[in-house]
Amino acid sequence: MSFGGMRVNDDISFSIGKGERVALIGPNGAGKTTLVNVISGDLTPSQGAVHLAGVDVTALPISDRVDAGLIRTFQITRLFKSLTVAQNVALAVMQRKGLTRNIFSSPMDRPDVRREWERALGTLGIAHLADRQVSQLAYGQQRLLDLAIGLALEPKVLLLDEPAAGVPSEESSKIIEAIDRLPSDIAVLMIEHDMDLVFRFARRVLVLANGKLIFQGDPAEVTHHQEVRRAYLGSYADARHAS
Numbered sequence: 001m002s003f004g005g006m007r008v009n010d011d012i013s014f015s016i017g018k019g020e021r022v023a024l025i026g027p028n029g030a031g032k033t034t035l036v037n038v039i040s041g042d043l044t045p046s047q048g049a050v051h052l053a054g055v056d057v058t059a060l061p062i063s064d065r066v067d068a069g070l071i072r073t074f075q076i077t078r079l080f081k082s083l084t085v086a087q088n089v090a091l092a093v094m095q096r097k098g099l100t101r102n103i104f105s106s107p108m109d110r111p112d113v114r115r116e117w118e119r120a121l122g123t124l125g126i127a128h129l130a131d132r133q134v135s136q137l138a139y140g141q142q143r144l145l146d147l148a149i150g151l152a153l154e155p156k157v158l159l160l161d162e163p164a165a166g167v168p169s170e171e172s173s174k175i176i177e178a179i180d181r182l183p184s185d186i187a188v189l190m191i192e193h194d195m196d197l198v199f200r201f202a203r204r205v206l207v208l209a210n211g212k213l214i215f216q217g218d219p220a221e222v223t224h225h226q227e228v229r230r231a232y233l234g235s236y237a238d239a240r241h242a243s
């Protein structure tokens, strides 16, 4: 992916298997968000391709990628603030099922829709917030709701961009626990700066620096990789070593 003459993602190639948990790390400006934008369809790559389950989705708009199971979460701006938590998830379920909204009845009342929003909220530990209006939620709770909406869209692949960023630490543990509880068949690619969270979550780590993929592999190996230490991890690895 290039912007003008600047290569922001340079010759990057990787794959993520079913149910794999992969962290995408690297210094500020390395190109991580751009890469996720290319995968989600927010950006069209200058070269190269994105495949989902063997199908080339590079030319598909975001909505078709979502239908195919490629879901990006933590875009809180898309929440309907005047509706309840349950209504927000119910609308996502209805969208997935191709059901149109009937102004004379609540979307939540259909038993098949209800089953699904209840399950999504239960998985993420926010069933008790079902009737709460979104505008009354704390920021961390809104992020959990956004994750519930992602879940209700039945993802094959979830793209998470710093899911706990900006969330007060007493709430961020709930987000981390919720991510731990995601169904094991969903592949997750997560941008994250918090290395403790990366080590807890990831079975594989991708490291970007200056737009290049300089490492992909086992989290246990990443702290020993010279180029990664130089580009990104030095202070973290040294602090760990010292402690």
Ligand SMILES: Nc1ncnc2c1ncn2[C@@H]1O[C@H](COP(=O)(O)OP(=O)(O)OP(=O)(O)O)[C@@H](O)[C@H]1O
Pocket (backbone or CB within 6 Å): 003, 008, 026, 027, 028, 029, 030, 031, 032, 033, 034, 035
């Ligand atoms: N739409 C755009 N037009 C021009 N340049 C862009 C655009 N989007 C990103 N860039 C540039 O691409 C580079 C990579 O940005 P990107 O946001 O992908 O990095 P990042 O690794 O996600 O950084 P951070 O950790 O700070 O979020 C930066 O130099 C940024 O200024």
